[in-house]
Amino acid sequence: MLRSIILFFLLQISPLKAETLTLGYFVLGPHIYANADGKALGPLPEFLTEHIGPAMGVKFSLVNMPLARILKDVKEGRIAGAALFGFTKERGLVFAYPNNSFISMHPVLVVLNNHPLTKVETVDDIANFSIGYVKDAIVSPFMQSDGIVFSNIYGSNTWERNMQRLLKGHIDAAYSPIEVNMSYVASRLNIREKVRIMRLPEAPMKLYSLFSKHEQFIHADLAKRYDEAFERIDGNALYNNIFTKHYALSISP
Numbered sequence: 001m002l003r004s005i006i007l008f009f010l011l012q013i014s015p016l017k018a019e020t021l022t023l024g025y026f027v028l029g030p031h032i033y034a035n036a037d038g039k040a041l042g043p044l045p046e047f048l049t050e051h052i053g054p055a056m057g058v059k060f061s062l063v064n065m066p067l068a069r070i071l072k073d074v075k076e077g078r079i080a081g082a083a084l085f086g087f088t089k090e091r092g093l094v095f096a097y098p099n100n101s102f103i104s105m106h107p108v109l110v111v112l113n114n115h116p117l118t119k120v121e122t123v124d125d126i127a128n129f130s131i132g133y134v135k136d137a138i139v140s141p142f143m144q145s146d147g148i149v150f151s152n153i154y155g156s157n158t159w160e161r162n163m164q165r166l167l168k169g170h171i172d173a174a175y176s177p178i179e180v181n182m183s184y185v186a187s188r189l190n191i192r193e194k195v196r197i198m199r200l201p202e203a204p205m206k207l208y209s210l211f212s213k214h215e216q217f218i219h220a221d222l223a224k225r226y227d228e229a230f231e232r233i234d235g236n237a238l239y240n241n242i243f244t245k246h247y248a249l250s251i252s253p
Contacts, residue, residue: 024070055229077214086138101206
């Protein structure tokens with residue numbers, strides 16, 4: 001009788017829920033963006049929540065935050081990590097990066113279509129331009145050169161706002177380390193024919209999800225577990241397939 005009672009209660013116990021980890025994100029379409037309710041959409045949320053998270057045995061909760069706040073909160077252990085960031089040596093000292101990046105990015109500069117500049121070959125081509133960018137965002141090596149003048153903004157919708165500043169003549173050019181980001185924004189704003197997107201003369205950079213090195217998370221080995229999960233599900237091929245599907249839908253009329 002006692003054995004039957006114990007078995008009954010064991011059958012009523014639900015399986016343990018996966019650990020929930022919060023990742024901060026800032027909008028960077030077409031990889032990740034938000035709907036009117038603030039829910040994260042795009043190929044990266046699908047990749048993280050439906051594939052990497054389950055393979056790691058965790059559940060990711062994606063929270064839209066200003067870029068500077070994400071960096072601060074990850075560093076101080078308020079959140080477990082960030083969905084999307086480029087790598088710098090300085091950030092590598094502060095945050096736990098996995099070995100695997102989910103995609104590479106090519107830095108670009110955007111000018112109006114009637115601008116005389118048609119190609120960027122040296123820093124002298126854009127020296128003393130007023131170049132719109134985002135405060136605290138990663139800057140590719142070429143754009144760290146002397147003579148580059150940034151006009152940074154912060155907050156939400158930064159990429160769209162920089163494109164609009166360009167259209168209004170408030171800046172000479174807009175910069176992004178991600179070519180497809182600017183193509184996506186131009187298409188969404190229906191201004192693709194009004195602007196010229198030019199690749200900068202430097203190598204592509206990689207995009208990563210990263211994790212906190214704070215004592216609250218450091219022993220969880222999240223970057224290592226991410227790498228193991230990434231390799232187990234062939235993350236490069238999987239993300240490329242998910243991205244291709246989402247991107248085609250995101251720019252369709």
